[in-house]
Amino acid sequence: MEYQALYRAFRPQSFSDVVGQQHVTKTLQNAIQRGKESHAYLFSGPRGTGKTSIAKVFAKALNCPNVHDGEPCNECELCVSITDGSANDVIEIDAASNNGVDEIRNIRDKVKYAPAEAKYKVYIIDEVHMLTTGAFNALLKTLEEPPSHAVFILATTEPHKIPATIISRTQRFDFKSLDLQEITDRLKLVADKEGMQYDEKALKYIARIAEGGMRDALSIMDQVIAFSNDEITMEDAVMITGGIEREELNAWLKLIEEKNTEAAFKKYQEFIDEGKDSTRLIHELVYFIRDVILMKHSGEDSEGTAFLHTANELLYEMIDVLNDAMVSMRFSINASVHLEIVIVKLIRILEKEQPSGNVIAESSQEIDELKEQIKALEEKVSQGVPVKAKAKRPVGRNKQVFSVEKIERVLSKANKEDLVKLKDAWPGVYKYIEDKGFQSLRALIKDSVPVAASDTHVLIKFDNDLHSELINQNAEKKEELENLIPEIIGKKVQVVGVPDSSWKQVRQNFIDQHREQLQAKEEKEKSSEVAKELFGDIVEVND
Structure with a gap:
């Protein structure tokens, strides 16, 4: 038998085999057990979270003659034909390439015919948000008055693009991204069944890179197995994904923490020369700083970790800088430049944290000078000497570099x-x-x-x-x-x-000063008008 990709070979064939999404599987099982199936469903959520897999399992459970507790038997002829895609009564349609009015009219014309073998004729329309406006209008009529033997399952990653009139005629299920542990446990199960040796850290790394998608995790794992000769190691997982190992990442960020710009740039250039992906690296930075924040709040301090003694406010500011860079990199031709700028920005943020000894000394000196000036002014006031206000001298780390x-x-x-x-x-x-x-x-x-x-x-x-x-x-x-x-x-x-x-x-000071001048002018004009009303035009107003 020819080789099947892992995400196909380990596709769930029953509700109990689905990773996560218990809020969906439990509801569908109960509906089958109680005979309360709806005529239309909308499955929405991130890619690779089980939408079409659950749709096919549901199609089997609807039609299986040996269904038990809402689960299909996966052994009868009908279940086998639905699994291998040969069942005439379960029709899968890719709306990305069949999104016109004619395709939907074809469905509308054929849906009225009773199923040939099964109890229900099930239409699974994937990426349904790709349908045109005309196609949605054609589908709407069928969803309004469907025949009793037809069930529609609409799957999408972008539900906001689907008309409200369509959504209101379906039962909507929102699929969630899978958590790290759920994906890791599934990868362990797959590795054990395939007889693979694996490093558990490597599986956790793959699960994190997949960002909540089971299909993505299995695809990455497939690549690592092909590269590493049937053994899953952390080094190979990092190599395949273009990421960076935790120790290397920590060493790099240590250079940034020490504000060693030149060394940090050289280290980054080494990563690029090794074929590391800039986008992947910036994701790793976000995860690292996130872990540091969690580490600090949980009390699980690990000495030697970069940014461990950095203020939380600065860490939050760093994450904002990284998020802005991620958005910019999506539309950039040269993503590497953005990460170089990020290095400089992170160092600039860290420079805010601790003032140097010279600044402290300068500030102390300025405070002493101000105390002497205040003392001198108090003496003059006590003696009845008029005092002229002195312009404020800016106090701070740097001298004012603008006029x-x-x-x-x-x-x-x-x-x-x-x-x-x-x-x-x-x-x-x-x-x-x-x-x-x-x-x-x-x-x-x-x-x-x-x-x-x-x-x-x-x-x-x-x-x-x-x-x-x-x-x-x-x-x-x-x-x-x-x-x-x-x-x-x-x-x-x-x-x-x-x-x-x-x-x-500076702008606010100018606005406040301008406002005060306007108010003074208005008050002056108002006083002049009142005086003229009382004493006539002979009044001359002087400040």
Whole structure:
């Protein structure tokens, strides 16, 4: 007999053989035992979770003459013919390739004829969401008034694409992704029946990679067996899936935790040279950080694990960065670049955690200075000496690398038209710089975006504080960028940079100040009007 893939050879042939989905199998068994079968069912859920397998088992249970406790016997002629796909009364249709009105009309014309051998004529329509609008309308009439001998089972991975009129005429069952232990136990059973030697860690790794799909897990296991000569090892499982072993992953993340950017990049490049998959690696990072969070909350600390002493808030921020990268990688031609950026972003997040000794010393010194100033002011106040307010000095880790006055000057004259025009043209600026081969300038504005613009100035927000500092303090870079912008938007403007970390606060301060000025102006005008009403136009109002 020719070889069968594991997912086909170990396809469930009875409800008791189905992995998980007890809420579905138990309901269907009870319906058969009590004779309360519906005329239409909708099975929805992730791929590889047993939708069509349960549909075929249900078709057998409906028609088996020897059914017991809602289970088919799998021995009678009818059960065998349904299992091998030769039964005339169980019709499987792939809606992905048979999605037109004519195909559904053909079903509608034939469904009225009684079954040839079985009790029920069962139609299993897979990927039903692929049907056209006309096909759904044709199917609707049949579902409204079906013959008593017909049962429809609709299977889909995207139920939101199915019209509500169809769903309302079916009994809907939502299949869930299988948990890690359910898949692992099934893989052990398959390996034992096939007489395979296996490493239990390898089976757990395969189960995790499958992400809740039993079919995917069996397919991966099939590949590993073919590669490893009838023995399932962790090393081979990692090799086949393009993943990375836990120890190697931990060593790599240790480099990131130590903020050793160069070593982390070199290690990543080694993984790529070995044929590791970037998408798989970023999934592994998410799982690793998730495990660290669970480890910390459960108290099962394992010394030597990367990020074990990192604050939870930073770990949550890391997962957000990884999730954003996963979304971007789906639509990217070069996914590897996104992971390189992730390495830098993770290190930047870790840099927030602990301030250096110099910063602490600087902060202490600033606090002492402020105490002395306050003491001096208190003495002057007690002596009746008028005190002039002194401008606040920014306190923090870094010196202020932007001019609030310049930013406010841009904001005071900003207009929406110039900003929209510049925002639309900004990708063109970046493309122009890239085409011209200005690599340093390209890296400088890569993660930047215009946030305000006037006739003479443009305010650019930089994700990287260092880039904002460069554009404000490096006259050469600033002039280089200002000379390129007119070629794209046809207007000469001066560039002002603001770091993303400070932009929201600066903007809010400007808004609050502007609001106060408007309120003061309104109050002044109101007072003037009241005075004029009382004393006439001879009143002159002075501040």
